[in-house]
Amino acid sequence: DAGVTQSPTHLIKTRGQQVTLRCSPKSGHDTVSWYQQALGQGPQFIFQYYEEEERQRGNFPDRFSGHQFPNYSSELNVNALLLGDSALYLCASSLRTQETQYFGPGTRLLVL
Amino acid sequence: AQTVTQSQPEMSVQEAETVTLSCTYDTSESNYYLFWYKQPPSRQMILVIRQEAYKQQNATENRFSVNFQKAAKSFSLKISDSQLGDTAMYFCAFMIGYALNFGKGTSLLVTP
Numbered sequence: 197d198a199g200v201t202q203s204p205t206h207l208i209k210t211r212g213q214q215v216t217l218r219c220s221p222k223s224g225h226d227t228v229s230w231y232q233q234a235l236g237q238g239p240q241f242i243f244q245y246y247e248e249e250e251r252q253r254g255n256f257p258d259r260f261s262g263h264q265f266p267n268y269s270s271e272l273n274v275n276a277l278l279l280g281d282s283a284l285y286l287c288a289s290s291l292r293t294q295e296t297q298y299f300g301p302g303t304r305l306l307v308l
Numbered sequence: 309a310q311t312v313t314q315s316q317p318e319m320s321v322q323e324a325e326t327v328t329l330s331c332t333y334d335t336s337e338s339n340y341y342l343f344w345y346k347q348p349p350s351r352q353m354i355l356v357i358r359q360e361a362y363k364q365q366n367a368t369e370n371r372f373s374v375n376f377q378k379a380a381k382s383f384s385l386k387i388s389d390s391q392l393g394d395t396a397m398y399f400c401a402f403m404i405g406y407a408l409n410f411g412k413g414t415s416l417l418v419t420p
Contacts, residue, residue: 229406238312238399238410239353252406286353288408295341295403299353 198223200289200300208306209277217272217303221289227251228270229297230262233284245270246292274305282307312400312411320417321390328375329385329414331400341403342376344385346396347413356398359383390418 201220209215221228227246231239241254245264264270268289274281284304288297312333321327333342344356359367359376366374371391375384383402387394397413 227406229408231408236412238401238412239408241407241409244406254407284351288353296343296355296358297408298355299345301350301352 200287200298202285202287202300202303204303205301206304206306208308210308211277211279213277213307214273214275215277215305217274217285217287217305218269219272219287219289219300220269221287222298225289225291225298226268227290227292228264228268229288229290230270230272231286231288232256233286233302235283239286242272277307279307281305312402312409314398314400314411314414316414317412318415318417320419321387322419323390323392325390326386326388327390327416329387329398329400329416331383331385331411333381333383333400333402333409333411335381335402335404337404342374342383343401343403343408344372344374344383345399345401345410346394347399348396353399357385387416392418392420394418 229244
């Protein structure tokens with residue numbers, strides 16, 4: 197049973213650049229959520245995608261955008277990177293009808 | 309605002325002993341779900357246990373159990389027979405809508 201996978205595992209970018217992170221949900225799941233975890237903090241909810249639509253959004257600027265594909269995989273895009281965007285980005289998948297979210301291993305983004 | 313407070317930044321317990329991690333939360337909602345996740349140094353967020361707010365019975369998963377006090381908005385995690393592999397950051401979270409709201413975490417160290 198394949199769990200949630202994310203790519204890449206690590207990424208280094210410079211300020212002003214754009215980045216795309218990818219996530220494949222756990223087998224059988226149809227919903228993907230994205231979280232940002234700054235060092236020493238708990239994860240913060242960015243948004244959730246279901247049926248290729250953004251279903252709920254957290255308190256993040258429009259520089260953060262996403263997409264969900266027909267196979268339920270998802271991408272997180274961040275434009276005009278800031279130093280403060282350096283964090284661990286976690287993807288979580290779930291079933292529309294269930295509340296429990298299962299997390300991937302994360303992508304560590306460093307913005308220089 | 310919906311908040312989660314974990315008042316113990318760090319805790320330590322000896323192998324085979326019992327430890328309790330505290331969590332309080334604040335919400336005006338009446339229907340929600342509560343979770344404990346662990347995040348070992350590998351950084352993968354792993355579900356430990358979940359509790360539905362409408363259920364009075366406390367959830368139990370093997371060595372892990374919770375003490376859910378809805379009126380007090382308290383949701384503590386008890387780990388019995390602690391094992392070295394329990395060493396990790398533990399995050400308390402509750403879900404309203406589709407978003408998980410996390411606390412800042414408690415770092416638990418299990419010593420031989």
